[in-house]
Each structure stands twice: as structure tokens, then as C-alpha cells.
Amino acid sequence: MNAHDTLGATVYAQLRGDILSGRLGPGERLRAEALRQRYDAGGSPVREALMRLEAEGFVVLEQNKGFKVAEVSDAHLHDLQRTRVEIEGVALRWAIAEGGVDWEAGLLAAFHRLASVDKAANNGEERNATWLHYHQEFHLALVSGCRSPTLLSIRQHLFDQAERYVALSIAYKGEIRDDVGEHRALMEASLARDVEAALARNREHIERTTEKLDHALAAGRRDAR
């Protein structure tokens, strides 16, 4: 976070982080006064941040009734994920077609970082945070060869939307999953320029995640009752 960033920008970044990480839960009301205290800023920067987040769909504004964190739902999760399958699919197809040696190198490097996390034994919070970070970097590296800013920004946005569901499901432990193996298969198919296989691995990867998040969401609802 740059030192001479504008106040609005830092509030935006923090608020965004608080929502993506689930510290501010779905549906939670965002009162202006509370946020001003929380982020130690005036009304204008806070409103700015909320406005931007609204355009991104992380926050919902009802006129004259204020902001609240966007809701989550089965329907939204499934719609989001099936859209991701298609869009990441296109990006991956293009990356395989157009990616050069830098793309290959970046992908290998990102995978190496991701695979290294499981070995490090320091469990809990921090491990989870770095894993999330490397995971996100891996998937970015995977498609970054496609050279389409438009498509990449859409992909990133959908990825972040999904990240919120992931954060909300950290408590839930589903069946154990061979994370590293899945990512390796995805990478290898891509580097081999095998479009069909890569797309299939990518679809499976996302759909397996969907299933897990789905159960977590249902479990969360049960707890709430």
C-alpha cells in the first residue's frame, strides 16, 4: 500500500480486503459512521470506496438506505463458477496458443512456489494466507500468456468474487484433495500445449471447488440455525 496513496484508495483497499476475507460478512449493513471510525477517515473517502465496490459488485447500495455487503447464495455461486469455467477456458486456450517462453517460465515458477507451501509446516492462519496468495498467482500466471487485458481483467474479477466464497468456507473441511497434483496436471497439460486436456483439467479444478464450496455453504446455513 503506497505511502502517498490517497486516503480513499487505502480505505477502498482495506474495505475490499475485509469483504473478500469475510471479516465483513454477507448482508452486513455498512453504516457510514461505523466505517468512518473503523478506517479513521471522513465521510467522503468512505463513500468513494463504497461506490467503487458497488460497481464491482462486492457491495450493494439501496438509495437513501445505505450500503450492505453483497449477499452470497447457491445460485450466485453456481452461476459464477460456470461462467468462470468458460472464461478461464478461453483465456487458457489463448495463453496456450500465444504464450511464449516467459509465460512458460512464469508458470513453472508460480507452481514451484505453490507446491512449496504444503511442505512448510507452520500451520494455521499464516500458512493459509500465503497459500491463497500463491494460488492466486499460479492461476494468474497460467492465463497471463493470453495478452488480452480485457479478458484478464474479467477473469480476475470473477476470481475475486469466488475468493469470497473460499474465505467463507475456511472453517469447513471437506474430503481431502490433492491440490498440488491438480495444479501440476493443469500446468503440464498447458505447457504441453494440449488444449483439450488443459481445458478439461481446468474445468474439473473449478467444478471440484464448486462442490466443496457448496457443501461449506450448506454447512454454514445449518450452523446459522
Next chain:
Amino acid sequence: MNAHDTLGATVYAQLRGDILSGRLGPGERLRAEALRQRYDAGGSPVREALMRLEAEGFVVLEQNKGFKVAEVSDAHLHDLQRTRVEIEGVALRWAIAEGGVDWEAGLLAAFHRLASVDKAANNGEERNATWLHYHQEFHLALVSGCRSPTLLSIRQHLFDQAERYVALSIAYKGEIRDDVGEHRALMEASLARDVEAALARNREHIERTTEKLDHALAAGRRDAR
């Protein structure tokens, strides 16, 4: 524009319209004071509107240096359009697979409206505005059967981005194009549930537009010199 909309919302809508229609040109600086007068509002609503537009990519913010209308370029146009081919393709595929009778009816109705515009002889501004309106409605109707809010909102966003290029090219008259025919072919292939043909027609439709906008952009650059 609803009567008890908030001021910020109306400024947003107007500003958005002014940018999409080209009344505010690419690269144009947006000084706070000028906008406050233009839309007769205080600094806060104006800033709100700009913030939302920034998140959508229609304006660009440089910290402490203010806002300006986003630039246009060949590179951006091509990237945008090739992304649109893919995304509208997915949406269309889903619409053909899932669309019911309401989708069919809506599509027929939208085409009828669109086709009727050419017959009405009142040329110029107004004709162009209604054509643009019906055109946008037609393409929305075409994919609206897909029942994916996520995908539809992405598609809409890209469509609006492209609309800006269309607006900037109104002056330019390229080779005459069989608009109605293109749209009819697109509609008929879709209603016949012929995925391959529909996707091909859609790709051609977008690419033909790209070509035209491309020439218009180049012509615009020549004029500027």
C-alpha cells in the same frame, strides 16, 4: 431517470451518457469545477459518479491529478472485440440450449422493432438514436435466454465499451452494409437452434463491425492532424 433518484445517480447516468455518446471525447480532462457546473451539483455527487465510472473503465483516475475520459486505441478496440466474440459466443450457446418460448418471442419482437427503423424515413439524429436503442435491445434479447446474470452483465459491459467506439464513428460512412440481413440471419440460426451457424454469424457480425470502426478510427486520426 427516476424522480427521487439520488443526485449522485443522475450525475452518474448523465456523465455516462456523455462519455458513451462521445460528447465527452477520449482523453478529455474532467475538472471537478467544470463538472459541478455542467451537472449542477456539488463536489460529492460528482466524485461519486466518477468513482463508479472509474471502476467500469470509462474514466481514468490519476491520483491527485484528477480524472479524464478513458482513451481509445486500435489495440483496445481489437482486444475488446475479440473478447466479445468469445463471450457473446458463450452466452449465445447457452441461450440456444436453455432459451424457452419467451426467449424466442422476445427475440422475434426485438428483431421486428429493429427492422422497422430502416423503413421510417426520418433521417438523422433521432433515427440514429432509436436504431442504436433497438440494436442494443436486439442483441440483449438474443442472449437473454442464457439465464446467467454474471455472464450477461459482463456482456453488457463489453457491449457498452464498444458502443463508445460506435458513437465516435457515426460521422464515418464505410461501405454499405446489410444490417437487417445480418441480424435476420443471426436470429434465424439461433431460433433454429443451430449453434454452429449462430456462432459463426455472430462472429462475422462483430468482426465486420470491428473492421468498420477500425477504418473510422484511422480516419479520425487523419482529421486530427
Next chain:
DNA sequence: CGTCAAGGGATTTTCGATAATCCTGTTGCC
């Protein structure tokens, strides 16, 4: 007993003024 209207409190929305920042033209120095 239900419906409607008015009042009051809480909250959002907007404004005008202040503080912070940047750009430009100028001066002084090497």
C-alpha cells in the same frame, strides 16, 4: 380493531470551506 397521519430519531446525501498536492514559470547559483 385496523388504518392512516404526523412526529421524532437515525441515517444517508449533499454542500461549502479547508487542507493537501501538483504543475509551472521564475529566480538564483554554479
Next chain:
DNA sequence: GGCAACAGGATTATCGAAAATCCCTTGACG
């Protein structure tokens, strides 16, 4: 002549208070 530091002006970013809006309660009336 060239370059760095520096005011001055313009513009943005932020704040705190005022205005507008909504929502809930209360009480009157049918």
C-alpha cells in the same frame, strides 16, 4: 547556458456541518 530550489496559482482530496430522506412509533379516527 544549464540546473536545482522555490514560490504562486490551480486543482484535487478531505472534512464537518446542514439538508433531505427514510423508518418506526405513537395517537387519533373511522
